[in-house]
Amino acid sequence: MEIRNNTYTLRKCKFIVNYDKVIEDKNIIIQDNFIKDIGEETEGDEIDCSKYVVIPGIVNAHTHTPMIILRGYYDDAELPVWLEKMWQFEKKYQLEAMNLSSELAILEMLSKGTTAFVDMYFNPDGIRELSRKYGIRAYAGYTFLDSLFEPYEIDMKQRQLREDNLFKPIINVHSVYATSINTLKLARQLSEEQNTWVHIHVSETRREIYEIKKKYGKFPVELLHEFNLTKNSQLVHLGWIASWEINYVNHATHCPTSNMKLATAGFFPFREMLERGLNVTIGTDGPASNNSLDMFREMKNAVLLQRHSYWDTSIKAYHVFKAATEEGYKLIGVKGGRVEKGYIADLVLIRKDPLYPLRKDRILSNIVYNSVGEYVEKVIVNGKIVYDEDKLITFNKRREELLKLLDKVIP
Amino acid sequence: MEIRNNTYTLRKCKFIVNYDKVIEDKNIIIQDNFIKDIGEETEGDEIDCSKYVVIPGIVNAHTHTPMIILRGYYDDAELPVWLEKMWQFEKKYQLEAMNLSSELAILEMLSKGTTAFVDMYFNPDGIRELSRKYGIRAYAGYTFLDSLFEPYEIDMKQRQLREDNLFKPIINVHSVYATSINTLKLARQLSEEQNTWVHIHVSETRREIYEIKKKYGKFPVELLHEFNLTKNSQLVHLGWIASWEINYVNHATHCPTSNMKLATAGFFPFREMLERGLNVTIGTDGPASNNSLDMFREMKNAVLLQRHSYWDTSIKAYHVFKAATEEGYKLIGVKGGRVEKGYIADLVLIRKDPLYPLRKDRILSNIVYNSVGEYVEKVIVNGKIVYDEDKLITFNKRREELLKLLDKVIP
Numbered sequence: 001m002e003i004r005n006n007t008y009t010l011r012k013c014k015f016i017v018n019y020d021k022v023i024e025d026k027n028i029i030i031q032d033n034f035i036k037d038i039g040e041e042t043e044g045d046e047i048d049c050s051k052y053v054v055i056p057g058i059v060n061a062h063t064h065t066p067m068i069i070l071r072g073y074y075d076d077a078e079l080p081v082w083l084e085k086m087w088q089f090e091k092k093y094q095l096e097a098m099n100l101s102s103e104l105a106i107l108e109m110l111s112k113g114t115t116a117f118v119d120m121y122f123n124p125d126g127i128r129e130l131s132r133k134y135g136i137r138a139y140a141g142y143t144f145l146d147s148l149f150e151p152y153e154i155d156m157k158q159r160q161l162r163e164d165n166l167f168k169p170i171i172n173v174h175s176v177y178a179t180s181i182n183t184l185k186l187a188r189q190l191s192e193e194q195n196t197w198v199h200i201h202v203s204e205t206r207r208e209i210y211e212i213k214k215k216y217g218k219f220p221v222e223l224l225h226e227f228n229l230t231k232n233s234q235l236v237h238l239g240w241i242a243s244w245e246i247n248y249v250n251h252a253t254h255c256p257t258s259n260m261k262l263a264t265a266g267f268f269p270f271r272e273m274l275e276r277g278l279n280v281t282i283g284t285d286g287p288a289s290n291n292s293l294d295m296f297r298e299m300k301n302a303v304l305l306q307r308h309s310y311w312d313t314s315i316k317a318y319h320v321f322k323a324a325t326e327e328g329y330k331l332i333g334v335k336g337g338r339v340e341k342g343y344i345a346d347l348v349l350i351r352k353d354p355l356y357p358l359r360k361d362r363i364l365s366n367i368v369y370n371s372v373g374e375y376v377e378k379v380i381v382n383g384k385i386v387y388d389e390d391k392l393i394t395f396n397k398r399r400e401e402l403l404k405l406l407d408k409v410i411p
Numbered sequence: 412m413e414i415r416n417n418t419y420t421l422r423k424c425k426f427i428v429n430y431d432k433v434i435e436d437k438n439i440i441i442q443d444n445f446i447k448d449i450g451e452e453t454e455g456d457e458i459d460c461s462k463y464v465v466i467p468g469i470v471n472a473h474t475h476t477p478m479i480i481l482r483g484y485y486d487d488a489e490l491p492v493w494l495e496k497m498w499q500f501e502k503k504y505q506l507e508a509m510n511l512s513s514e515l516a517i518l519e520m521l522s523k524g525t526t527a528f529v530d531m532y533f534n535p536d537g538i539r540e541l542s543r544k545y546g547i548r549a550y551a552g553y554t555f556l557d558s559l560f561e562p563y564e565i566d567m568k569q570r571q572l573r574e575d576n577l578f579k580p581i582i583n584v585h586s587v588y589a590t591s592i593n594t595l596k597l598a599r600q601l602s603e604e605q606n607t608w609v610h611i612h613v614s615e616t617r618r619e620i621y622e623i624k625k626k627y628g629k630f631p632v633e634l635l636h637e638f639n640l641t642k643n644s645q646l647v648h649l650g651w652i653a654s655w656e657i658n659y660v661n662h663a664t665h666c667p668t669s670n671m672k673l674a675t676a677g678f679f680p681f682r683e684m685l686e687r688g689l690n691v692t693i694g695t696d697g698p699a700s701n702n703s704l705d706m707f708r709e710m711k712n713a714v715l716l717q718r719h720s721y722w723d724t725s726i727k728a729y730h731v732f733k734a735a736t737e738e739g740y741k742l743i744g745v746k747g748g749r750v751e752k753g754y755i756a757d758l759v760l761i762r763k764d765p766l767y768p769l770r771k772d773r774i775l776s777n778i779v780y781n782s783v784g785e786y787v788e789k790v791i792v793n794g795k796i797v798y799d800e801d802k803l804i805t806f807n808k809r810r811e812e813l814l815k816l817l818d819k820v821i822p
Contacts, residue, residue, distance in 0.1 A: 068767065069768065071767065071768060071773070071776075071777070071780075071781070072768065072770075072773035072776035072777055072780065073773070075727075075728060075776045075780060076724050076727045076728065077724055078723060078724050104767060257715060259719070260714075260715035260716065260718055260719040261714070261715055261718060261780070262718075262724075263718040263719065263721070263722055263723050263724050265719060265722040290780070291776070291777075291780040291781050292780070292781055292782060297708070297782070301712075301715070303671075303672070304668060304671035304672055304712070305671065305719070307671055307672060307673075307674040308670070308671040308674065308676060308716070308719070310674070311674055311676040312489060312674050313487050313488055313489050313673075313674050316486075316487045317486060317487065353807070353810075353811075356479065356482065356515060356810075356814060357480065357482060357483065357814075357817075357821050358814075359483075359821065362482070362483030362484070365482075365483035365486045365702070366482070366483055366702075369482075369483070369486060369672070369701070369702040369703070370482070370702050370703055371703060371708070374785040396764070399764075399767075400764075403767060403768075403769075406768075410768050410770065
C-alpha cells in the first residue's frame with residue numbers, strides 16, 4: 001500500500017529481530033527518518049506486517065559494484081592471476097558502463113535486504129546519483145591504485161566529490177602492494193581533510209605478507225600503523241594478519257566467501273577481534289570473486305569459515321548478524337542497525353511463510369543459517385519504502401534494459 | 412501447460428548444461444521416462460523453454476529429512492554435544508511426525524531442483540509413500556544405531572521393506588562408533604541379500620578417529636575395510652580420513668556446510684579422490700546441521716571449502732556440478748545426471764532472467780557460484796513434471812497444513 005504521510009505504522013510485526021533480542025506481534029511507528037516507537041500504539045497509515053519478520057537494515061561493508069560485469073569472467077584462478085585479469089579489463093572499462101553495472105548490482109542488493117554498502121571502485125559520482133535514485137546508503141570514492149591511475153589524478157577527483165543525503169565519500173586505497181608510501185600519505189591527508197575513513201585491502205594473501213615484509217621490513221598492518229593509517233581505517237580481509245597486529249586494528253571487514261573462492265586461505269581472527277571490542281563487519285566483496293551479493297549467505301559463510309578455522313563453535317549466528325547490522329551502521333557512522341526507538345528507520349521485512357520452524361527462539365538461526373535473502377519482500381531506508389512488490393516490477397524492467405545496454409561491453 | 416501424452420518437447424531451451432558441455436537453443440524431446448532426442452526436431456506437446464536454462468536432475472546424496480523439525484534446535488554446539496541433543500529428542504520422535512517432517516523437506520528439496528535423495532533415518536516406509544506421492548527418487552532404510560534400537564529389530568524391519576518405482580531400500584548404518592562389529596556384519600549381509608549399498612557416516616571427527624583407533628587398533632575406514640564394508644558402501648564425511656585409507660574407498664560423499672557448521676574441521680580429500688577415479692557425491696546433510704536443503708548452495712560451499720583447504724583453485728565449478736549430477740546418478744545406479752539422448756528424463760529448468768551475465772561460457776559458473784536454487788521453476792523426474800508453478804500453489808497449501816500438524820511436536 002502507499003504511504004501518504006511522514007508517519008506510518010508497521011502493524012503487528014510477527015517478529016522484530018535484533019541480534020540480542022526478539023519480540024513478537026508489536027507495532028513499529030516510523031516518523032520521518034526514525035523509529036518513533038515500538039509497542040501497541042499505531043499512528044498514520046498502517047501496513048499489516050503479521051506475515052513479516054522485521055530485521056534491521058544490512059550493511060554490505062565491502063564490495064565493488066561495477067564488477068558485476070565480470071561475474072564469472074575468470075572464476076577458477078588464484079588471486080594474483082585473477083587480479084591481473086581484472087586489471088586488464090579495468091584499464092579499458094568506461095565510466096558509463098561502470099555506472100550501468102553499479103545500477104544492476106544495486107537492484108540486486110536492495111532486493112536482498114542490503115540498505116547500505118561500501119564500494120571500492122572508480123565511479124563514486126555515479127554511485128552518488130544511484131544512491132539518490134534508489135534510496136540506498138552508499139559510501140564510495142575514487143580508488144588509489146598506482147599502476148592504473150596517477151595518484152594526483154585520484155586526489156584531484158576525490159576533492160571534487162560531494163556528500164549527498166545518503167551518500168558519503170570515503171578514501172579508497174587498493175592495497176599497500178599496489179600503491180606507494182606517498183600515496184598512502186596522500187590518502188591519510190585526504191581522509192583527515194574530508195573527515196572520512198580510509199578503506200583498504202590488507203593482508204589478504206601470503207604473497208602480500210612476504211612482499212611487503214621484504215620491501216619495507218614490516219608486515220602490512222604494521223606498515224599502515226607506522227603511517228598512522230590504522231586508527232580511522234577500515235581494513236578488509238586480514239586473513240594473514242599477525243596476532244600482534246590485531247592491537248593496531250579498529251575497523252575490520254571479513255569477506256569469507258571471496259577469501260575461500262580465491263583460495264587465499266589464512267584466518268580472519270574474528271574471535272580475538274571481538275574480545276578486543278573491535279568494530280567487525282562483513283562484506284560480500286565484488287561479484288567477480290563471490291559471486292553473489294546476498295549478505296544473508298555471507299553471514300552464514302562467515303560462521304562456517306570461522307568454525308572450520310577455530311575447530312569450535314565460538315562464533316555463533318548472533319555474532320555475524322550483529323556484524324552485518326549494528327556493527328555495519330557503526331562503521332558508516334549512522335545510528336541504525338537496530339530495530340529500536342530512536343534509531344534510524346532502515347528495516348528489512350522478510351516473509352515468514354517459508355521459514356520453518358517459525359519460533360521466537362529459532363528465528364535468528366533461521367535468518368542466518370537458512371539464508372533468507374530470497375524471501376525479502378520490503379526494504380525501508382531512512383523511513384522510505386525503497387523496495388517492495390511494486391518496485392520489483394520496476395526493478396525487473398530496468399534490469400532488462402541494463403542487460404541490453406551492458407551486453408556490448410561484457411569481456 | 413498440461414502435457415497430454417507420453418512424448419513432449421522442451422522447445423528452444425536457452426541453454427542445456429552438462430558439466431562438460433553447454434549447448435544453446437535446442438529442443439529436448441522426452442518420451443516416457445527418457446530423453447529421446449536433443450536437436451532441432453519437436454514431437455508431441457511443446458513447452459516453450461526459451462526462458463529456461465536446463466540442467467540435469469540433482470542428487471542430494473546425504474540427508475536426514477525428518478530432522479527438519481530440529482532445524483535451529485541446537486545450532487551452536489560442536490558435534491558430540493549436538494548429537495546427544497538430537498538423540499534425546501529422537502528417542503521420543505513418533506513415526507507419524509517423522510513422515511510429516513519428511514514431507515516438508517521433500518517439498519523444499521523439489522522446489523530447489525533436487526530430483527533424488529539418499530536419506531538416513533527411521534521412516535523408510537513413509538519415504539517410499541512420499542516418493543510415490545511427489546514423484547521424487549528416494550533411497551532410504553532403517554538405520555542401525557545400537558544405542559537407540561536393537562539391531563535385530565532394524566534387521567527385521569529392513570527385510571520387510573519393499574522397492575517401489577522411484578524408491579529403493581538402502582542399508583543405513585549410523586557409524587562405527589554407534590554400532591557394534593556384529594551390527595556391521597549384519598549390515599553387510601543385508602546389503603548383499605537386498606542387492607543394495609551401505610550408507611554410513613565415517614571419519615567425521617578427530618574424536619571418532621581417536622576412539623575407534625583406541626578400541627579396535629584401526630582407523631574407521633580401515634576397520635570397515637577389514638569387514639568388507641568399503642567396496643559397496645557410501646562413506647559420508649571423511650574429513651579425517653588418512654591418506655592411505657583413500658585406497659579403500661569407492662563411494663564418498665562430501666557435506667561441506669554441515670562439517671563447517673559443526674566445527675568438525677578436517678579435510679575431505681576431494682582432489683585425491685578424483686585422481687583415483689572414485690565416485691564422489693555431495694549432500695546437504697540434515698536440516699539440523701546445515702540448515703538449508705539447497706544443493707546449489709552446497710555445490711558452491713564444496714568449492715569454497717576445498718579451495719580454502721588446498722590453498723589453491725584445483726577444485727572448480729564443473730567438479731562439484733558433476734558430483735551433484737552425474738556422480739549422484741552413478742551412486743543411485745540410474746542412467747541420469749546428464750541432459751543427453753538415451754538418459755533418463757530427470758531435469759531442472761531454471762529461469763534465465765535473474766542470471767547475469769547470461770552467457771554460454773559463464774552459465775556453469777553462474778549456476779554454481781550464484782547458487783540459483785531460488786530460480787528453479789520446473790522439475791522433471793522420470794519424464795513427468797513433478798514441480799512447476801501449479802504445483803507451487805499445491806505445495807504451499809500442503810506446507811501450511813504440515814506446519815500446523817507439526818507445531819505440537821517441535822522440541
